[in-house]
Amino acid sequence: MKENKKFVLPGELIVDSIDFLPGKNCYRMGNGIYSKRIGLVYTKGRVVEVVPLSGVYTPEVGDMIIGEVKEVQYSGWVIDINSPYSAFLPLSGIREYIDPAKTDLSRIYSPGDMIYGKVSIVSALKTVQISMQDPRARKLRGGRIVKITSVKVPRLIGKQGSMINLIKEKTGCKIIVGQNGLIWIDGGNIDLAVSAIKEVEEKSHTDGLTNHIERMLGGTNKKIEKAYEQEDLEEDEEDNYIEVGDENGKNEQ
């Protein structure tokens, strides 16, 4: 795969040749291929493609995404997936067999629950269906949700997951990244993980970002220790306070 990474604006001519084919975010006018969006040009063989730098998430079949349960219906759940279209999780999309006449569906997923599922169907009218019948799919209990622009998700994951694994390793968090730009974080130093993710989003265009994040996380290790020390001190103070209280109690006795 040849990468030329040319920066283009909407309506800008990419190549003026009939030998190439317009791929994602491109259109043909006359002999030329033009960009539809602000982005970077990638050429795969004869196909010219623009990888956008901004825009909303558009669901595609096979994407693993994080969504919030909005509504419980008779035959399934309506899921908000951080996109112009809400998705539907039908009863057939979950692993267990459920008889909707006998079971209250909100006992499985109720409004407000976060789920990690797979996009199984996207129709021409953009009705989206989600399935939980994937080994990775699950309900997300606890933790925290962070939102980033979906176009920056590949950068957050990095080559073969280098970036996300680094953040997981350094912060000790469990992290799940949805293709739609929602990220679930639990355990470990959540605040640090969130700031690292925000940093990746902000500086997604810079070179050597993985090293920068490594330095950022490595550098803050001392801060974490200090924070723990601080906590210890506070705990000590609390202990002292309790002791005083006990003494007072004793005095009363």
Add this chain to the structure above:
Amino acid sequence: MERMNNRKPDELRPVTMKVGILGRADGSAMVRLGNTVAIAAVYGPRELHPKHLQDNTKAILQCNYAMAPFSTIERARPGPSRRSIEISKVTREALEPALFLEEFPRAVIDVYIIVTQANAGTRTAGINAASLALADAGVSMRGLVTAVAAGKIGDEFVLDLEGEEEEQSSCDLPIAYMPNEKKFTLLQMDGDLPKEDVEKVIKLAVKGCEILYEKQRAALREKWIKEEI
């Protein structure tokens, strides 16, 4: 003929354009031409409610043009007026041909334009800003839309009239133009113009659009070029 501020007949007012000025919006831009300033914000594509307004074949574009109460010497009464409703409509029609709305069936793209300072040419400034904001939001477009007015004062054809000039002019003709496709998306006219002059005025406006197009591209690059590393 002497023009105000020593401008040549085919010279634009000083132009400033900025992209990405609002943190909350999906896309935003500011366009200043002399003492006319327009700010545009784009939200979406997003889900459209109420549902009966949804179009199963394409996204709908909703434009809202408004003038800030302090934008003119006399306080502009807030809220929709006959004029602002008309400009909202022509702005929508000027932008629609540039968008691939069919990529987002059932959705809506909201464009809000606020004029903070008005000294003629607010609809064209609004269209310029909206087009930048749409590109910034990552909406699929055939190309940018550029707009400017041209007119006639006495016997002279002039580009980009400002407030006082507009009062002296016999004609004011705003256009919106897509420079990469060489297509017009807006053509309005105020006043009288002999038939044989119409083409000359339009040509002058197109020339102005081509200059503005370069400025728009420069403004978008300024925000996004850091990505080119």
